[in-house]
Every structure is written in C-alpha cells, then in structure tokens.
Amino acid sequence: MPQVTVTRRLTFNAAHRVHNPALSDAENTRLFGKCNNPNWHGHNYSLEVSITGDPDPVTGYVIDLGEVKRIVEREYVSIVDHKNFNLDVPFMQGTNPTTENIIIACWRVLEPALRPGRLTRLRIWETENNYVEYEGR
Amino acid sequence: MPQVTVTRRLTFNAAHRVHNPALSDAENTRLFGKCNNPNWHGHNYSLEVSITGDPDPVTGYVIDLGEVKRIVEREYVSIVDHKNFNLDVPFMQGTNPTTENIIIACWRVLEPALRPGRLTRLRIWETENNYVEYEGR
Amino acid sequence: MPQVTVTRRLTFNAAHRVHNPALSDAENTRLFGKCNNPNWHGHNYSLEVSITGDPDPVTGYVIDLGEVKRIVEREYVSIVDHKNFNLDVPFMQGTNPTTENIIIACWRVLEPALRPGRLTRLRIWETENNYVEYEGR
Amino acid sequence: MPQVTVTRRLTFNAAHRVHNPALSDAENTRLFGKCNNPNWHGHNYSLEVSITGDPDPVTGYVIDLGEVKRIVEREYVSIVDHKNFNLDVPFMQGTNPTTENIIIACWRVLEPALRPGRLTRLRIWETENNYVEYEGR
Amino acid sequence: MPQVTVTRRLTFNAAHRVHNPALSDAENTRLFGKCNNPNWHGHNYSLEVSITGDPDPVTGYVIDLGEVKRIVEREYVSIVDHKNFNLDVPFMQGTNPTTENIIIACWRVLEPALRPGRLTRLRIWETENNYVEYEGR
Amino acid sequence: MPQVTVTRRLTFNAAHRVHNPALSDAENTRLFGKCNNPNWHGHNYSLEVSITGDPDPVTGYVIDLGEVKRIVEREYVSIVDHKNFNLDVPFMQGTNPTTENIIIACWRVLEPALRPGRLTRLRIWETENNYVEYEGR
Numbered sequence: 001m002p003q004v005t006v007t008r009r010l011t012f013n014a015a016h017r018v019h020n021p022a023l024s025d026a027e028n029t030r031l032f033g034k035c036n037n038p039n040w041h042g043h044n045y046s047l048e049v050s051i052t053g054d055p056d057p058v059t060g061y062v063i064d065l066g067e068v069k070r071i072v073e074r075e076y077v078s079i080v081d082h083k084n085f086n087l088d089v090p091f092m093q094g095t096n097p098t099t100e101n102i103i104i105a106c107w108r109v110l111e112p113a114l115r116p117g118r119l120t121r122l123r124i125w126e127t128e129n130n131y132v133e134y135e136g137r
Numbered sequence: 138m139p140q141v142t143v144t145r146r147l148t149f150n151a152a153h154r155v156h157n158p159a160l161s162d163a164e165n166t167r168l169f170g171k172c173n174n175p176n177w178h179g180h181n182y183s184l185e186v187s188i189t190g191d192p193d194p195v196t197g198y199v200i201d202l203g204e205v206k207r208i209v210e211r212e213y214v215s216i217v218d219h220k221n222f223n224l225d226v227p228f229m230q231g232t233n234p235t236t237e238n239i240i241i242a243c244w245r246v247l248e249p250a251l252r253p254g255r256l257t258r259l260r261i262w263e264t265e266n267n268y269v270e271y272e273g274r
Numbered sequence: 275m276p277q278v279t280v281t282r283r284l285t286f287n288a289a290h291r292v293h294n295p296a297l298s299d300a301e302n303t304r305l306f307g308k309c310n311n312p313n314w315h316g317h318n319y320s321l322e323v324s325i326t327g328d329p330d331p332v333t334g335y336v337i338d339l340g341e342v343k344r345i346v347e348r349e350y351v352s353i354v355d356h357k358n359f360n361l362d363v364p365f366m367q368g369t370n371p372t373t374e375n376i377i378i379a380c381w382r383v384l385e386p387a388l389r390p391g392r393l394t395r396l397r398i399w400e401t402e403n404n405y406v407e408y409e410g411r
Numbered sequence: 412m413p414q415v416t417v418t419r420r421l422t423f424n425a426a427h428r429v430h431n432p433a434l435s436d437a438e439n440t441r442l443f444g445k446c447n448n449p450n451w452h453g454h455n456y457s458l459e460v461s462i463t464g465d466p467d468p469v470t471g472y473v474i475d476l477g478e479v480k481r482i483v484e485r486e487y488v489s490i491v492d493h494k495n496f497n498l499d500v501p502f503m504q505g506t507n508p509t510t511e512n513i514i515i516a517c518w519r520v521l522e523p524a525l526r527p528g529r530l531t532r533l534r535i536w537e538t539e540n541n542y543v544e545y546e547g548r
Numbered sequence: 549m550p551q552v553t554v555t556r557r558l559t560f561n562a563a564h565r566v567h568n569p570a571l572s573d574a575e576n577t578r579l580f581g582k583c584n585n586p587n588w589h590g591h592n593y594s595l596e597v598s599i600t601g602d603p604d605p606v607t608g609y610v611i612d613l614g615e616v617k618r619i620v621e622r623e624y625v626s627i628v629d630h631k632n633f634n635l636d637v638p639f640m641q642g643t644n645p646t647t648e649n650i651i652i653a654c655w656r657v658l659e660p661a662l663r664p665g666r667l668t669r670l671r672i673w674e675t676e677n678n679y680v681e682y683e684g685r
Numbered sequence: 686m687p688q689v690t691v692t693r694r695l696t697f698n699a700a701h702r703v704h705n706p707a708l709s710d711a712e713n714t715r716l717f718g719k720c721n722n723p724n725w726h727g728h729n730y731s732l733e734v735s736i737t738g739d740p741d742p743v744t745g746y747v748i749d750l751g752e753v754k755r756i757v758e759r760e761y762v763s764i765v766d767h768k769n770f771n772l773d774v775p776f777m778q779g780t781n782p783t784t785e786n787i788i789i790a791c792w793r794v795l796e797p798a799l800r801p802g803r804l805t806r807l808r809i810w811e812t813e814n815n816y817v818e819y820e821g822r
Contacts, residue, residue, distance in 0.1 A: 055238060141785045224313045410550075
C-alpha cells in the first residue's frame, strides 16, 4: 500500500521568554541573551503537521485535512495563539519555551488527538531563518 | 560515494472536483464539502521532483536539472497544466483527484521517465497551507 | 492627520475559463490559448484589500482588520471560494473572468461593504508570477 | 533626473498588547479581543524602508543601502528587537502599539536619521496576512 | 474607463561588480566594499513589469500577459540571464551596474518594446532584502 | 531521549561558472549551456544548516542557534559571500562549482566546525526553482 504523507500548515503568534528559573539572572542572561528579556518578546509561528498513511480507497484521503485543521486548532492553536508561552499555556508550565521544548510539548498534545491518523512529523518555524522538526522519538 | 538529492520545482494550475462516482451525491457532499462543487474549483500546484545519486565525476551533476525540467514538462506538466484533472488527464481517469491520488499517479508517470535518474521524492503543494509527499513505496 | 494604509490578505481558490461567448470558438482559442480550455482550469488567488485613513485616537486603528476580514469573507470570499467564476458567481455573470474583470467586480462588491472604511487599493495574485491592481478609478 | 525608489527590508520580533489604558478592561476586551491579552503576544515584524532620489552620478546609488541598514538597525531595530512595545520602547510610551501607531512612530525616528536621504514610504508586515504603509503625510 | 495595472514577474540571474572605472581602486573599495570584488559576485534577480490601461472590451485584458512575457524575455531577459552585467550586456556598457542603473536601462529597453502597452512601473528585487522601483520619470 | 532537529538559514550571493577544465570548450558548452558563460553568472544562495540532538535539560536547546550562525558565518559564509566560487574560494579549488559539489564541500567545512553539534542535513537553494540536500553520506 503506498504511504503518502499529508501536511497541514497553521499559523499562530505568541509571546515568550527563554528563561530557566533554576538559574540565576546573570546565568540566564549569559545563556539566552536578548531572548531572555524579562518583558518578553514574540513570534509569528508557523506549524506544519504531517500525517502518513495509505489513501483510503473510498475517499482518496490519508486523512481529511479539514478535520486535521479543526483538531489542531481546537487542541493546540486555540491554547497558544495570542498567548504567552511562559504564563498562559497549561501544558508548558515549568518548561523553558525554547522552540525545541515547544515542539516536544506540541507532539504530546497532537499525537493522541489526531489518532487514528498517524502523526509522523512536526515542523515549527519561529522566524523565517530558523525552524525545528520532531518525529516523535 | 556521497549521495546528494537534487530537486527541481515546477508549477502548473488545474481544475478538479473531489468526487467518488461510486457514492451518492449526498455522500459526496458529506465527505468532501466545498471540494465537491459540481462546477469545479482549481489550484496553482507546485511540484518538487527530487532525484538522488552521487555526482558524476565529469559533470559534477547528479542529473542535469535542465533535462529533468524538460522531461517533467513533456511527460507531466504539459498533460495537466490548464486542464481538468477529472476530465482531461488520461492517467487520472477513474481516479478521485485528491492530492494523494494525484501524487501517486505523478510518480507512476515520472519514475520510469526519469531513469536512469533515481526518483526518491515528490512533493506537491496544493495551496500555501497544504502539501503531500510520496517516496514511491 | 497622518494617513495610513492598512491591508488584509485573504486567499481563495476557484475554477475559471477565459472565454468571450460573443466570439467563435476559433477566435477564443486564438486569443486565450490554454486559458480557454472548455473543461476549465483554476488558481489559488491571493487578495489584498487596502483601506486608508487616519488612525482612530481611541483604538489606534484605521479600521479593525478583523472586521475587514469578516466583511470580505462574507461579501466576497464565501461567494467565490471553491467556485467556478463563469458559472457560480452572480456578480460575474456575463463577464469574461480575466483577472482584470475579476478585480473590477470585486471592487464593486467590497467598496460599499467596507464603508465608512475607504477602500483605496485591491491587489489580486492569480499565480506567483502575475497580479493585478485596481484603485477604483 | 530619473527618480528611483530603493528599499531595504529588515526584520525584528517583539511582544505587544493592543490596549488603551484610558478605557476600562471590558471596553479593551470588546475592542481588541485576543490582541488585548494582558500577558502579551508577539510577532515577527518585517520592515521595508524606501528612499527616493536620483542615482548619484559617481556611485550609481540613490543611497548606499548598507548605510541605510546600519542607520535603521542603530536607530530603530536595536531599540525594538526582542523587546516589548508597550514597556521597553521609549518613543512608544503612552501609545497604543497598533501597527498603525508603530509605523507612525517609526517614521518619526527614521525620517530625520536617514537625511539627506529622502524617506518616502515605510511598510510593516505584522503577519503574513496584514501589513501597513505610511508615506509621512 | 477603469484603469487596471497588470504585472508579470520574471526571474533571471547574472554576475556583476559594482565599480566606477573613473575612480581609483582604493576609492572603489571604500565606496562599494564587498560589492566591488574584482572577481564578481551575482544574484537571482526578480523583475516585475507593470502595465496600466483599461481592459479591452473584447478580451477583458489590459494586455495579454503571455505576450508581455514573450516581449520581456526576447528584449531583456535573454540578454541578461546567465550573463555578466559589466561585460556581456550591450545596453549597460559604460554603466556601473548598481540596481538603480540596471532598472533605468531596463526601462529604456522595455518601454518602447511594450507599446502600445503603457509601462508604468518596474520593480527589481536583487536579494530578498532589497529592491528598487522606477516609474520612468 | 527525544531527538529534535534545529535548522538555521543563512543567505549569501556569489558568482560561478559551471566548467570542467579537463574538457574542451565545445564539450563544456554542450554539457553546461548558458551555465558555462566564460564571463560568469551568479546566484543568491540560501543555506539551511540542520543539527540533531536531544535538548539540553539546562538550556532547552539542542544547540544555541546564535552560535550556529556565528560558526557558519565565520567558517563558510564569510569565505563565499560576494565571491567567485571558481576563483576565490580556497576549499573549492579544482572543483567544478555545481550545487552538488558546493554542498559536499560545505559539509566538509561545517561538519567539524559545528561539533559537538551533530550536523545531519544541509540544504542549499540556488534559485527559487532548484535546491540540493546532503546528509553527509
């Protein structure tokens, strides 16, 4: 059976501060520089959600991407959009919101929510010059 | 020998209707929503064709991408560009033209045509928010 | 009072056929080439709606772009998205749906709907390689 | 003398909250919705700075865009990048940081700093779907 | 009669060196820095050609953009693509190939070639971070 | 331990000529066409550098992308930016600067420089229509 990967892109924007509360302010400044600004900064994030499978013989879809959009908006984007990753997002509490930690938490939220669709890759662009990818392992 | 993947992007636009003629109209509407419009809709598709191999010691090319462009235009783009996927494309007859089925049919056309170049990935963007990928297996 | 222009971008996709029914088939083919395909083709359109004014002293907005989005979706995008410009769009009936004619009709729909916001420019991208602009005069 | 407009694009990211302190919280929520989140949100901004003039006969430049970049980074980007528009930016104090107000303040900073270059247009993209333009009048 | 502006985008790539032969090498280095490298550097240029007019009542076109593409390719792109602006381009001889001078020379070539179409704007992107515009006066 | 891939994009521009000095001029012309122009041509290259690892528990980073940027600028971009790949770049001497050979040489430079970061993929866009990828094997 041919395995096709389908991807839906969604965007959101949020504030954050890269900060480890277990470290001193001086250490946070040294490690994170301007990303540690106590008054926050923010980004337009672009999230790509990829699901792999064989197309259904009846629909021709691996999964209905309209349904993927609805699930990702309900389970993830509505929680983080126009929010502060450090203060407002329950599943990020106690986590330093680097893009690496954001994508791992995003996987934990979306992987079960998208079943039986099989999530195989997330990609998050933080700016036009950097992005992260995670395949769940 | 180092294996490099080279990719050529080409664009085309086409009309289609996501529709399974084995199902009732009501069922088609339920499954495919506005994508089932009987009067068609359409997209600007962007197709990325990737070929992997070791660069030829004489040319420094895995494959001449100008030649890839000519083959893909002759064998695929000229058949689908400014056409209707449901009505005009011989190798899509009897196939519901979801992007998943479009990419599988595209692989069947291009994989033999590009030999001895080794096609390893196709990616098709249907809109700026969704794309599909297929590696031929 | 400083005049600022604010722009909201929206996307939709549609099928069309460039065709003048007053001309013979041969003449239509000669004038419009592959764009005259009787089985239609289609595009992902990107529409930019620009409104000019001085920012409101209370809100800091020329106009609430969320409201612009709602108006443009209700009055225009919902009528044309996933539709056929020749067959499905009431305000395009009897009009050859070139991008020029599409943008003039779009202005006629949006200019009154956006008042008291002052529409000053529309831009429509038909493909990544061509777009049209209209300032209402 | 031919008048050419040259443009340099720069990017930065910042947090903000659309909020008018003269209004009640309820009124702020009603007017600004999710953009009023008290914990802030943020954006990747893209700023386009345009200068018009006739090319210098010796250099062939209207203005050295490397010099434009240095001025804009020193006078504007270094003040706002990775900052909070409401809390950290001296020339935005007391101003509701809508994109309209951001671009007017940006003009006030850059227009004198770029002289004798003649600033003729600023454009700021707040997201991929909205931008503002200002020509200084 | 409504005036619509239609734009066709074309791309090409070329080598150049920003250099004024009337100046000393030291002066050229001081003025142009790394852009003065005697061994050249190069760019992917993106050229936007805009023509304004009222749509023809028969065709619905201001001008056939396919014809614009053919004219611009024949008269300009075929002369500069994969070429060296300082050495290979007849209409740039004796001209320092800054983007300003490139766009003025491009206008001189295209404006008569596109008649009776009325060329109203050229825009040339030299990199993703800088572009120039010229309206022929 | 979750393995995340982080990517930093950087841009540069350079001149080159696709040419094999071991072949005759006629053979070079036949093989490389306009890319063999003896007076060079050039491109805006976009380089994506990807590093894979588990996020550090203290920083939340796989690697500090600011540090990646500094290393790639110092070890690679500063050597090739605004340069001629055939004439100016020490580690390309004797190599035909196809994008395939450029990416292999880039890997040889960056892989040791980025350690202990584990370089897992390079991608280089030569134009908006073609790119190459290399995973070091």
